[in-house]
Amino acid sequence: MKHTLRRHVLATGMACTAVVALASTAWAGDPDPNSKLEDARARCIEAIEVRQTEIGELSALAASAPQLTDSHEGTIKSFLSAASIGLAALQVEIEGDQDPAELREDCTAIFDDYRIFALRAPQVHLAVAGDREAAALAKAATLVPRLQEAIDAAAAAGEDVTVAVELMAHLQEALAHAEATLTGVVDTELGFSPEQWNANHSLLSATTSAIRAVHTDLQTAVSDGRAIIAELKG
Amino acid sequence: MTTHPNRRGVAAPVAGTALAAILALSLAACGATGGDRTPADGQTPTDDTTLTVPESTPATEGTVDPGDDSTASTSPDSDGSGDSGDSGDSDSADVDVTLDPGLAEELAELEALAEQIDQQLRDAAAAAANGG
Known part of the structure; x- marks a missing residue:
């Protein structure tokens, strides 16, 4: 899937440039303008089809992600559905375009108005990742008292639990940091629009950094939890 | 100083003789049944000539009080030697x-x-x- 996504993105990225170029040359006194126009049209339609496929894959991903909240899934379905309908309508327009300028404008809209690969796909992946992190943090929170009970039992039995106590403090610090970092991140990033991305191509950088930081915290918590168990087993 | 026999002094030898007889009978009874046990604490003869040996199972002699540790009865050393209850209280297991x-x-x-x-x-x- 990853390779498929990259192939599509690379192909459509090149197609984007080529489509606009073809639409321009088709209109610039080319000896065979109709041929160039049809070539550009075909490339535009192909770009739409690739995006419709991606929308389908993103919809399936959202539908199959058990940790995605209903609210976030609803938001994703909404903007993907709107994009799919919009692109389908755009395709109809492109199929009817006889003026190279109109064709160029419609083809440009495929990218600027929808940003399926640059924005929507990362938004969905980041939402799935963020909600998965929220679920993981909830699960980790239930492990904390159980690990603490085990430490207390070991201490009551006369074991030296100094290291286990330090690891527990580190684990809890990581979880607290993760909770604070993740709060509101997915809600915010799902609200970003293609217009915002067009104005700021680093729009998702903060979201990506936050989710990556929470991922690191989770790994720390898992590592600390395992170390605590190893300590108690002696 | 003159010693005056009293009722206890006279009765004691008589009681001792009776106890010896009972013990002898008791031993005979044990030998007849093949057992090697003594009566349990507080067990008293039902009459002067016989001693009822309780139909205790062999397990009663070697059973560790199950109230102290539920795992003790299955441990290999729970033979009544008294060392089963204190093992593993403070170790990693x-x-x-x-x-x-x-x-x-x-x-x-x-x-x-x-x-x-x-x-x-x-x-x-x-x-x-x-x-x-």
């Missing part, structure tokens, strides 16, 4: 018993979630890096 067995499994599930999250981050980066 006992601590291991108190450790929630589901913890390691749930930590593994958390790690699996973390791997899935990492995959989503990579997919997001792959899409975002190409724009369009």
Whole structure:
């Protein structure tokens, strides 16, 4: 899937440039303008089809992600559905375009108005990742008292639990940091629009950094939890 | 100083003789049944000539009080020697018993979630890096 996504993105990225170029040359006194126009049209339609496929894959991903909240899934379905309908309508327009300028404008809209690969796909992946992190943090929170009970039992039995106590403090610090970092991140990033991305191509950088930081915290918590168990087993 | 016999002094030898007879009968009874036990504490003869040997099972002699540790009765050294109840009270084996067995499994599930999250981050980066 990853390779498929990259192939599509690379192909459509090149197609984007080529489509606009073809639409321009088709209109610039080319000896065979109709041929160039049809070539550009075909490339535009192909770009739409690739995006419709991606929308389908993103919809399936959202539908199959058990940790995605209903609210976030609803938001994703909404903007993907709107994009799919919009692109389908755009395709109809492109199929009817006889003026190279109109064709160029419609083809440009495929990218600027929808940003399926640059924005929507990362938004969905980041939402799935963020909600998965929220679920993981909830699960980790239930492990904390159980690990603490085990430490207390070991201490009551006369074991030296100094290291286990330090690891527990580190684990809890990581979880607290993760909770604070993740709060509101997915809600915010799902609200970003293609217009915002067009104005700021680093729009998702903060979201990506936050989710990556929470991922690191989770790994720390898992590592600390395992170390605590190893300590108690002696 | 003159010693005056009293009732206790006269009665004692008589009681001693009777006890010896009872013991002899008791031993004979034990030999007849093949047992080697003595009556349990507080067990008294039912009459002057016989001693009822309780139909106790062999387990009564070597059973450790189950109230002290439920695992003691299955341990190899629970033979009534008195050392079964104090083993493992403070060593690591006992601590291991108190450790929630589901913890390691749930930590593994958390790690699996973390791997899935990492995959989503990579997919997001792959899409975002190409724009369009």
